[in-house]
Amino acid sequence: MKLKTAVATAALLLPLVSGAAGKPPPKPAATQKQPVENTYHGTTVADPYQWMESATDPKVQQWTDTQNAYTRATLDKLPGREGLRQRITELLSWKSPAYGGLEEKGGVILAMKFQPPKQQPTLVVLGSLDDTSKERVLLDPTQVDPSGKTTIDWFQLTHDGKKVAVSLSKSGTESGDVSVYDVATAKALGNDVVPRVNGGTAGGSLAWNAQGTGFFYTRYPRGEERPAIDREVYQQVYFHALGTPTEKDTYALGKDFPRIAMTDLEASDDGKYTFARVANGDGGEFELYLHGPTGKWAQVAKFTDKVVSARFGSDGAAYLLSRKDASRGKVLRLPLATPTLDKATVIVPEGEATVQSILPTKSRLYLMEQLGGPSQMRIVDLAGKPLGLVPTLPVSSVGGAVRQGADDVLFANSSFTTPAAWYRYSAADGKVTKTALARTAAIDMSDVEVVRTEATSKDGTKVPLTILKKKGTKLNGKNPAWLTGYGGFNISITPGYNPMAGLWLEQGGVYAVANLRGGSEFGEAWHQAGSLTKKQNVFDDFYACAKLLVDQKYTQPKKLAIQGGSNGGLLMGAAVTQHPEQYGAVVARVGIYDMLRTELTPNGQFNVTEYGSVKDPEQFKALYAYSPVHQVKDGTKYPSVLFTSGANDPRVDPFHSRKMVARMQAATSAPKPILLRANAETGHGAGTPLNARIEEEVDVYSFVFNELGMTYKPNATKKPTAPAPQ
Incomplete structure (x- = not known):
């Protein structure tokens, strides 16, 4: 998954189809079933919707178009939709700019700047941290591509700050080509375009040499080097010398890496040393290699050493974060003159908090x-x-x-x-x-209380839960509530200002965030307790949080909406199939729902170290026990569910959403809608243009408002004074 931020997928760019006013639109015809069975360790599993896995099959495309038409006919006529559109546009187009990804080299500071109404963030040179009028634009992707579909994946400055390498990708694919720009003139060095340095499976990275004459970079298989099935795996490290054709780039490292290696590169401030941190897929295992003045790469740490990251100091040493016999992390000092782990010393032992970086x-x-x-x-x-x-x-x-x-x-x-x-x-x-x-x-939250509490999971584990509510909110069980979570890949949902949460709160709702097992909240033990054969703990944790909101009268089941994306989409699938009675509406974005077939996809191979594989008998048993599409039960009264997907998604194949929607529509005995919002021009969320994000949020919030019986109230809005555009 390798998610760094919250999932934000894009809009549906298909013709709108309206239903008759006052009447629900006709539901799509029952999806065709084809008799297919797969056998795992003696267990035969029916898969009647396996035919829907092909994105190029005209029948699948026709089915998707029909579902999108039904979704549009359902959503476009909802009451309050235009009021929500106006408010959401106002919030997400807030003129005050946001800055991220700061990097300083050679006295030059670069940053990513998100400035609505621009569709994508721009790369800027900051003249002063205290005066934004002194900044200048280095690269605006909407100038490269006026359609707004090209985005900057990441950038890397040379050590003297004179040149910058930038990865650019299109339409949510995350397939990034690297170009080099002169920082002073903002002009591209035309001959230096390196293809497919970044990808949606193994990510991408580069590190400049000391002189700024070339860089190490992550390279995916090109052309016919490997069969098509292998072109999103087998990432290696190559070196590119500026001014030379990329076909002449030289191999550096990686022939012995795992098939699902993911490599991050980082150079010391003087460029004399470079670290390559190599992940074994998504499960949290890392190797560490060092390139130094000898010109050779040497392995510093193996997977079993549990060194998870490394940074260069300015004192002739590197500082390593290790989880060896230290679930919450300890810090080692490694002299670069003798870069072997037996020469490293512990300078910060494990403590109460979990060291992240x-x-x-x-x-x-x-x-x-x-x-x-x-x-x-x-x-x-x-x-x-x-x-x-x-x-x-x-x-x-x-x-x-x-x-x-x-x-x-x-x-x-x-x-x-x-x-x-x-x-x-x-x-x-x-x-x-x-x-x-x-x-x-963008929205005033000065009257919002932040309540930190704990829910008790099925096995007695205490699960952190943060609840936001307006001061004076009555706990009478009548409030609409919104609960979200993730629970996986050693990723935590951390506090952050979210104007969409503010919208929910100003409309009288309660907003809650669950910190589930599988994340990094309490170290590697917490992560492992929610991965592989222990994944069910994540779903039990989430249910405990939902139950707390009901038991303590923040809300009631028919007033409780839940949302999650990617691995959080899987969480939504498990939540709705295991406890359908607990929720009034479900929003499942770009999620995984067929746990038995996901490892057949490119990024699904990387997920095996987090979720497990059907090839292992015990892991298969655990996967099958919670796999959402296999746990849908005929005749069950399911709540309303909105599924979203992006056709260019490199991380979660859209077939998961197609199969889950088909199965739930066939099984549910309730009159509640099961909707698919399939976008033909976006991916997993990265690079989604601003306008497309607005359109998706309008759909999501109008859907949830309608299903929970809420009426949008424009007079609930508190508008702070907007700053002048910068």
């Missing part, structure tokens, strides 16, 4: 730590002596730390009620100053 500076280490959802930034010296905490917002997330000078840092900080801003921390006096890179609030 490290930033070394001249005389300090800044540790980004997870605390069950919220996070903090802790400081130690290079010997591990505690130096306190960086002051941050309460119940907030901290990230993106960038060194400034010797020991100062820039960092991003956001809470559920405060928009993200970049702050400068001064090591000399311990003061935090807000920079000009701060987004204003």
Whole structure:
């Protein structure tokens, strides 16, 4: 999955079909079944919708068009839709810019800037952290592609800050080609386009050499080097010298990597050393390789060493984050003169918080730590002596730390009620100053309470749950509530300002976020307790959170909407099939629903180390027990469900949504709609244009409002003063 942010998929770009006013649109005809069976370890499993896995079959395309027409006929006539459209457009098009991905090299600071109404973020050079008028645009993808469908995947500066390599992909494919730009002139170096450095399966990365004359990069198989089935796997590391044809790039590393290797590259500040961190798929196992002045690559850590990340210091050492006998992480110091693990020493032992990442500076280490959802930034010296905490917002997330000078840092900080801003921390006096890179609030949440509580899961595990509600909200069981979660891939849902949550709250709703097992909230043990054969724990945790909202009278089942995307879409599929009586509406975005067939897809192969494989008897048993499409029961009264998918999705094949919709429509005995919103021009969420995102949210919120019996109230809106466009 390799998700870094919340899933935001795009709009349906198909003709609209309206139903007759006041009457529900006619439901699509029952989906054709074909007799197909598969046998796993002696268990025969019927798969009557296997024919729907082909995206190129005209019958599948016709079926999808019919479903989209039914969805449009259902959604387009809903009451309150235009009011919601106006409000959602206002919120998601808020003029105050957002900045992310800051990087500084050679005195140059670059950032990604999201400035509505632009459809995609732009790459800008920041002239000053305190005066945004001094910034300039380096690359605007909407100038490259006026359709708004091209996006910047990531960028990497040379050590002197004079050149930048940028990965660009189209239409949500995440298949990124790298181009090199001159930072001063913003002009592309035309001969240096390296194809398919980034992908939706193994991601992508590069690291410049010291002179800025070339870079190591991640390379997928090209042309006929491998069969078509292998072109999204077998990622390796190559070196590209500027000014030479990419066909002459030289192999560096990776022939012995796993088939499902995912590699991140990072160079030291002087460019003399480069780390390659190699993941074995999505399950959280990593190897570490080092390239140094000798010109050779050497392995530093094996999968069994449980070194999960590494950063270069400025003191001739590297700092490694290890989970060997330390589920919540410990920090090792590794001298680069003798880069073998037996020479590494523990300088920060495992503590109460889970170490997520490290930033070394001249005389300090800044540790980004997870605390069950919220996070903090802790400081130690290079010997591990505690130096306190960086002051941050309460119940907030901290990230993106960038060194400034010797020991100062820039960092991003956001809470559920405060928009993200970049702050400068001064090591000399311990003061935090807000920079000009701060987004204003699109919606006022000053009257919102943030309640941190715990639900008790089936096996007694305490599961963190954050509940947002307006002050004075009565706990009478009558409030509409919105619950979301993820629970997988060592990813935590951290606090963040979400204007769509604000919309829900201003309309009288309660908004809740569950921190489920499978994430990184409490270290690797917490992750492992929600993966492989223990995945059912995630679904039990989510149900416990839903039940708490009902038991404590925040809401009632028919007023409870749930939403999740990707692995969270799988969560929605499991939730609705295991406890259909608990929910009033379900929004399942770009999810996995056939756990027995997912590993046959390119990215599904990477997921095996997280979910398991049908080839293993015990893992098959666990997968089959919760696989949503196989757990749909005929004659069950299912709640309303809206499924979304993107045809270009490189992470979750859209066939999952097709099969799940067909199965649920055939099985349900309730009059509630089971809808598919299949987008022909987007992917998993990355790169979705702003207008397309707005269209999807209009569909989602009008659907949920209608199914929970809510009426949109424009007079509930509190409008802060919009800043002048920058």
